[in-house]
Amino acid sequence: MGRLVVVSNRVPAPRDRLQPAGGLAVALRAALKEGSCLWFGWSGQQVPEEDGHDPEVSVDKVENVTYATIDLTHAEYDGFYQKYSNGILWPLCHYRAGLMDYERKDQTVYQNVNALFARKLLPLLQPGDMIWIHDYHLFPLGQALRDLGVTAPIGFFLHIPFPPWSLMRALPDADTLLRTMQAYDVIGVQTEDDARNMNDGFAIVGVEAKAEVFPIGIDPDSFAKQAEEGLSNPDVQRLKESLRGKPFIIGVDRLDYSKGLPERFRGYEVFLERYPEHRGKVVYLQVTPVSRGNVPEYRALRRELDEAAGRINGTYGDFDWTPIRYLTHPVPRALLASFYRLADAALVTPLRDGMNLVAKEYVAAQNKANPGVLILSHFAGAAPDMEAALMVNPHDADEIADALHKALTMPDGERRARWDHLEPDVWRVTAVTWARDFIQALGKARTA
Secondary structure, eight states, X not given: OOOEEEEEEEOOOGGGSSSOOSHHHHHXXXXXXXXXXXXXXXXXXXXXXXXXXOOOOEEEEETTEEEEEEEEXXXXXIIIIIIIIIIIIHHHHTTOGGGOOOOHHHHXXXXXXXXXXXXXXXXXXXXXXXXXXXXXXXXXXXXXXXXXXXXXXXXXXXXXXXXOHHHHTTSTTHHHHHHHGGGOSEEEESSXXXXXXXXXXXXXHTOOOOEEEOOOOBOHHHHHHHHHHGGGSHHHHHHHHHHTTOOEEEEEOOSOGGGOHHHHHHHHHHHHHXXXXXXXXXXXXXXXXXXXXXXXXXXXXXXXXXXXXXXXXXXXXXXXXXXXXXXXXXXXXXHHHHHHHHOSEEEEOOSSOSOOHHHHHHHHHSOTTSXXXXXXXXXXXTGGGOTTSEEEOTTXXXXXXXXXXXXXXXXXXXXXXXXXXXXXXXXXXXXXHHHHHHHHHHHHHHHO
């Protein structure tokens, strides 16, 4: 059995290599335990510009996984990561083409960094390797490897949504980008919609349809155990005591315009307007760690949320009650698991998401004898398999308000029945099944 070679934009930092914290690292944990593995990508470090920049590969082995990383220059980071990946591809794939800020020079840097990844990975490859490339930062990497003569099976997985061709064509040279993806033996996406959109695009540019659905999940047993055992944590106890028996609503999202946070705050505001019986009697905690804080769109989003939270708290708050507890710093995953378990309702209302594992984590964390209620956007990738949630259109503030009222007044029997319908899928489609199914498909490509 050959090695699994994982390639991603970022490689886990040394402190996270035994206890992974990032989403991809957590999801791949089981796959990386099998046999010998190599994980290649950017170190997260930037270095000064130099003529003929040719970074050395730094190699570190932890247990059975070899981590190989390279540094990027400030210009490479800016053009490849900040501007093209996150300033163009991210909004486009989240159906926000109007937020794209395209300059051809950034596209060139993006292509050049992918070529750099290919050149630096090539000497590390061994006969029998299977290569698994992750996410939108590295769309053309497979072709760059093929151009260097790599014949090993290469798979690609897209963790975010993929738009229909009517949107995708807004990207200059979109047809060229799609054609480079023919280098992959297996292409995985999160949902049927994403697969259909990508395959329709392939058909339009005249190449073979290859996108298949490999839904991602969590490790529900581990998360459920963490949620229950953490209830004795002093910080969890502090939160519980601060609730003073009030119903508890939670939302957890990275600061991003795809998460529907202004719309969610507006829905909560309408909830307080239309259902005054809940004023002073409910606690809503929104955890929103700031990301990409130096990007203008994200700075504007943070200002909008700060102002909305201030307006709602100023309008409806009292000397002994704050309508929204709004945090912009991260909360450790172990604490969040127990916070979910305490919550009577969770608001998971993205405008567009690849999967959204918060929804699955919330279900896994619940006490099955007394579960909370999941309020879920139709536009989350998890939505088709979680229809027992209270489904909402995040653009409809009244619908969010009605769902909150229904969740907080729902009879015990209905809450348990809804959780009983949600639970099997969370335990059926897991991080383990996702990685196993993709690797099996890639293994078959080797012998096809």
